[in-house]
Amino acid sequence: MGKEIWVVAFLLSQALLLPIAQAAELHTERISGSAGDVLEDDPVGRLKVFVYNLPRKYNKKMVDKDSRCLTHMFATEIFMHRFLLSSAVRTLDPEEADWFYTPVYTTCDLTPGGHPLPFKSPRIMRSAIQYVAMNWPYWNRTDGADHFFVTPHDFGACFHYQEETAIQRGILHLLKRATLVQTFGQRNHVCLKEGSITVPPYAPPQKMQAHLVSPSTPRSIFVYFRGLFYDVNNDPEGGYYARGARASVWENFKSNPLFDISTDHPPTYYEDMQRSVFCLCPLGWAPWSPRLVEAVVFGCIPVIIADDIVLPFADAIPWEEIAVFVAEKDVPSLDTILTSIPAEVILRKQRLLANPSMKQAMLFPQPAQAGDAFHQILNGLARKLPHDRSVYLKPGEKVLNWTAGPIGDLKPW
Amino acid sequence: MFHSHGTRRSNAAARSSASGGLEGGGVGSPAASSASEGSSFRPSASTFWLLLHGLCCLISLFLGFRFSRLIFVLLFSNTIYTYTTTTTTTITSTRTETLTVSFPLTHTPPIETAVKPNNSALELSDKMSNQGSSHSQVVVGRHGIRIRPWPHPDPTEVMRAHRIIERVQQEQRKWYGVKSPRPLIVITPTYARTFQALHLTGLIHCLRNVPYPVTWIVVEAGGVTNETASLLARSRVQFLHIPFHEKMPVEWAERHLTENRMRLLGLRVIRERNMDGIVLFADDSNVHSLDLFDEIQKVQWMGSVSVGILAHSGGPDRTLLTEDEKLNPPIPVQGPACNSSGHLIGWHTFNSIPYSEKSATFVGESATVLPGKMEWSGFVFNARMIWKEAEDGRPEWVKDLDKIGENGEEIESPLALVNDASFVEPLGDCGKKVMLWWMRVEARADSKFPPGWIIDPPLEIVVPAKRTPWQESDDLAGSKLEQDDRRFTRPKSRSSSKRKNTLPGQDN
Numbered sequence: 001m002g003k004e005i006w007v008v009a010f011l012l013s014q015a016l017l018l019p020i021a022q023a024a025e026l027h028t029e030r031i032s033g034s035a036g037d038v039l040e041d042d043p044v045g046r047l048k049v050f051v052y053n054l055p056r057k058y059n060k061k062m063v064d065k066d067s068r069c070l071t072h073m074f075a076t077e078i079f080m081h082r083f084l085l086s087s088a089v090r091t092l093d094p095e096e097a098d099w100f101y102t103p104v105y106t107t108c109d110l111t112p113g114g115h116p117l118p119f120k121s122p123r124i125m126r127s128a129i130q131y132v133a134m135n136w137p138y139w140n141r142t143d144g145a146d147h148f149f150v151t152p153h154d155f156g157a158c159f160h161y162q163e164e165t166a167i168q169r170g171i172l173h174l175l176k177r178a179t180l181v182q183t184f185g186q187r188n189h190v191c192l193k194e195g196s197i198t199v200p201p202y203a204p205p206q207k208m209q210a211h212l213v214s215p216s217t218p219r220s221i222f223v224y225f226r227g228l229f230y231d232v233n234n235d236p237e238g239g240y241y242a243r244g245a246r247a248s249v250w251e252n253f254k255s256n257p258l259f260d261i262s263t264d265h266p267p268t269y270y271e272d273m274q275r276s277v278f279c280l281c282p283l284g285w286a287p288w289s290p291r292l293v294e295a296v297v298f299g300c301i302p303v304i305i306a307d308d309i310v311l312p313f314a315d316a317i318p319w320e321e322i323a324v325f326v327a328e329k330d331v332p333s334l335d336t337i338l339t340s341i342p343a344e345v346i347l348r349k350q351r352l353l354a355n356p357s358m359k360q361a362m363l364f365p366q367p368a369q370a371g372d373a374f375h376q377i378l379n380g381l382a383r384k385l386p387h388d389r390s391v392y393l394k395p396g397e398k399v400l401n402w403t404a405g406p407i408g409d410l411k412p413w
Numbered sequence: 414m415f416h417s418h419g420t421r422r423s424n425a426a427a428r429s430s431a432s433g434g435l436e437g438g439g440v441g442s443p444a445a446s447s448a449s450e451g452s453s454f455r456p457s458a459s460t461f462w463l464l465l466h467g468l469c470c471l472i473s474l475f476l477g478f479r480f481s482r483l484i485f486v487l488l489f490s491n492t493i494y495t496y497t498t499t500t501t502t503t504i505t506s507t508r509t510e511t512l513t514v515s516f517p518l519t520h521t522p523p524i525e526t527a528v529k530p531n532n533s534a535l536e537l538s539d540k541m542s543n544q545g546s547s548h549s550q551v552v553v554g555r556h557g558i559r560i561r562p563w564p565h566p567d568p569t570e571v572m573r574a575h576r577i578i579e580r581v582q583q584e585q586r587k588w589y590g591v592k593s594p595r596p597l598i599v600i601t602p603t604y605a606r607t608f609q610a611l612h613l614t615g616l617i618h619c620l621r622n623v624p625y626p627v628t629w630i631v632v633e634a635g636g637v638t639n640e641t642a643s644l645l646a647r648s649r650v651q652f653l654h655i656p657f658h659e660k661m662p663v664e665w666a667e668r669h670l671t672e673n674r675m676r677l678l679g680l681r682v683i684r685e686r687n688m689d690g691i692v693l694f695a696d697d698s699n700v701h702s703l704d705l706f707d708e709i710q711k712v713q714w715m716g717s718v719s720v721g722i723l724a725h726s727g728g729p730d731r732t733l734l735t736e737d738e739k740l741n742p743p744i745p746v747q748g749p750a751c752n753s754s755g756h757l758i759g760w761h762t763f764n765s766i767p768y769s770e771k772s773a774t775f776v777g778e779s780a781t782v783l784p785g786k787m788e789w790s791g792f793v794f795n796a797r798m799i800w801k802e803a804e805d806g807r808p809e810w811v812k813d814l815d816k817i818g819e820n821g822e823e824i825e826s827p828l829a830l831v832n833d834a835s836f837v838e839p840l841g842d843c844g845k846k847v848m849l850w851w852m853r854v855e856a857r858a859d860s861k862f863p864p865g866w867i868i869d870p871p872l873e874i875v876v877p878a879k880r881t882p883w884q885e886s887d888d889l890a891g892s893k894l895e896q897d898d899r900r901f902t903r904p905k906s907r908s909s910s911k912r913k914n915t916l917p918g919q920d921n
Binding site: 216237258339 | 560586
């Protein structure tokens with residue numbers, strides 16, 4: 001009797017140990033964040049989205065006027081619209097919809113140099129909301145609490161590229177109750193609303209796939225970075241751009257052979273990232289940058305230098321375990337920090353990055369694929385369901401003040 | 414220099430200097446008042462204050478208002494200064510901690526007391542306005558650029574980084590590289606001559622970077638010499654030093670044949686000792702890429718790779734290519750040729766016809782050195798192919814090694830080892846990828862070199878060579894020197910004429 005128990009126990013332990021042993025033998029590792037193992041969830045069936053049919057002037061006409069909107073890093077708003085139009089979560093019956101999407105492209109008014117001008121964006125957004133509120137009853141039903149908007153600009157719905165002005169403006173008042181899908185994320189910041197979904201900036205997936213090299217190419221660069229350290233055009237005095245962090249990186253490590261950092265634009269930028277162990281992702285004028293997406297796709301461990309930043313899909317992806325976070329005040333000792341990370345930790349981070357679902361979650365491929373950033377956004381929206389009862393206003397109750405905000409925003413567009 | 418606390422310190426300085434100024438003025442007035450008031454009560458106190466007042470007046474007189482203000486700043490703002498210094502010392506103490514563990518630095522970072530000028534007010538207002546509006550700990554506005562006192566790499570950290578990189582690459586090889594790598598056996602024929610150290614050092618460094626276990630068989634013509642032995646001993650590669658009874662001939666044609674015989678000797682050593690692995694022929698003057706060693710792991714029995722031929726074209730009187738050569742340049746690659754389905758159909762060889770008249774005949778001649786028809790270095794094979802007992806099923810198309818060279822015939826190419834050359838596997842994407850280059854650069858056979866490349870005892874007498882390269886341009890150099898002297902050193906211009914025809918280095 002006793003012997004049989006021992007045999008059974010032995011067999012059970014072997015059966016349990018095998019999968020653990022096998023897991024260490026794989027070159028990838030499963031990713032599960034604070035919301036659980038949700039990267040591969042399928043949003044179809046978990047939510048329904050109704051897409052408002054806005055006049056052309058809010059979306060198509062802007063793209064036709066300047067097609068650069070389709071390739072710059074703010075193209076998320078356009079591709080999200082296109083994805084939703086043909087997605088299985090779309091419903092044509094607004095009564096059964098859980099979420100309402102307003103396709104207004106606020107980041108498509110470009111300068112000749114290609115930078116989006118945010119000066120008209122508040123008026124465009126306000127005009128779109130007015131249109132929606134007048135033609136459908138669903139906005140007034142909740143004052144926008146079950147509506148979501150994509151605002152991929154530098155500081156999201158604060159609609160300005162300069163941080164001080166953006167903070168002064170704050171988030172557009174009419175969006176007070178809506179859910180915002182934006183790239184900007186910084187804790188305790190005016191421009192990050194509670195309940196927003198942070199997404200990665202748009203980076204063209206085909207361009208990155210075209211530069212893939214064999215994974216057996218040995219990683220021989222320790223730290224890699226290409227970009228500006230000083231912005232002499234907009235910050236001639238120095239100290240404003242990147243809160244001095246990029247300049248600090250340059251001054252401390254320009255003579256360090258372990259750091260391959262410079263401002264030039266090599267044609268082998270993507271290939272070089274695949275030959276590096278660490279890729280720096282410091283803040284610029286805003287804390288987010290497409291470098292994070294590139295680093296994840298190319299398997300280079302991102303070194304985030306941006307205090308209090310909120311990274312994309314922070315509840316689904318455990319960034320603490322994948323990236324290395326360095327406080328801006330610790331930049332002078334960056335080499336000490338990076339060289340004292342144990343090799344096993346580095347290998348584990350590389351295993352997590354090698355997970356294809358991780359790379360997929362950072363991309364916006366056309367046509368959409370399972371597990372990509374579009375699906376992660378829908379998963380995020382699905383996780384917010386079911387709506388709290390406070391979302392629905394009592395008859396006659398009004399929360400939004402339609403005349404709040406700077407006078408210039410009230411001009412019709 | 415830490416600029417991060419510049420704002421606080423500048424404010425401190427501003428406040429303290431203002432207070433110092435007031436204090437400076439204030440010292441005057443209480444002194445005067447106490448002089449009038451306190452004279453009746455305590456004469457010692459009043460005289461003390463009077464003396465102090467007088468001293469301060471004298472200081473102000475001699476040093477001026479600004480300096481006296483500075484003295485008051487130093488005297489009366491001690492508290493504020495200790496606050497700032499304590500914050501810096503906490504940071505510096507952690508720095509020195511890491512430094513003492515790793516590498517002793519001669520200086521501790523200075524506690525900087527310099528103040529960032531002009532912008533303190535702006536920064537202060539920025540900070541205050543933004544701290545009020547948001548609850549963020551991150552402040553918008555101008556920030557200092559933090560630079561540590563010694564912004565240079567620390568050697569211990571560099572070594573740690575290299576170990577991390579090594580571990581990462583090891584892991585990469587584990588997942589994406591060759592699955593079960595076989596050890597390599599490298600055969601190199603060599604002999605002691607001027608350029609041997611140059612060639613062998615390059616080969617040693619290459620072999621040390623190979624990530625697989627390497628056994629190096631070095632066959633030396635003319636027997637074992639100290640030159641080669643000392644190079645090999647320092648190499649840290651596992652080697653076998655085999656002597657070959659003949660001396661290396663001076664003529665290239667003879668030399669190729671001798672080298673072939675040396676390689677066969679190496680093969681016989683492998684056969685005797687039943688060494689396992691992949692056999693590779695690495696000539697000491699060839700250049701190898703590390704990709705080659707990964708690629709040859711794929712070989713089953715016998716494989717062939719493309720060899721880039723760098724035919725050395727001799728001295729400065731190189732003739733230009735003829736018209737015919739420009740249209741059809743001699744293909745400088747020797748290796749397998751495949752059809753569209755990837756099967757071996759033949760061999761590319763080096764087109765030596767353009768060089769037939771002007772090729773070098775003996776070593777050190779300044780003319781093109783031509784390779785043989787089929788270079789040995791382009792072939793690799795499984796060591797089991799030459800074992801005595803065909804235990805692993807040695808294929809029938811392989812000849813037995815003992816029967817080769819038995820009758821004294823010369824072995825021109827490794828294809829003589831096989832009966833049927835069509836079984837040779839083309840490697841390196843069917844020969845399209847060139848991973849090693851054949852090169853022959855040698856000094857004249859009678860050229861001398863110091864043994865072991867060590868000059869011992871040190872040279873005492875320096876005799877200028879007959880044709881100094883500087884003599885023709887000496888006048889130009891001298892006149893330039895005169896011009897420089899006139900521009901920069903006025904009093905020395907008189908002596909410049911003395912130095913007209915000699916350069917500063919040759920003054921002695």
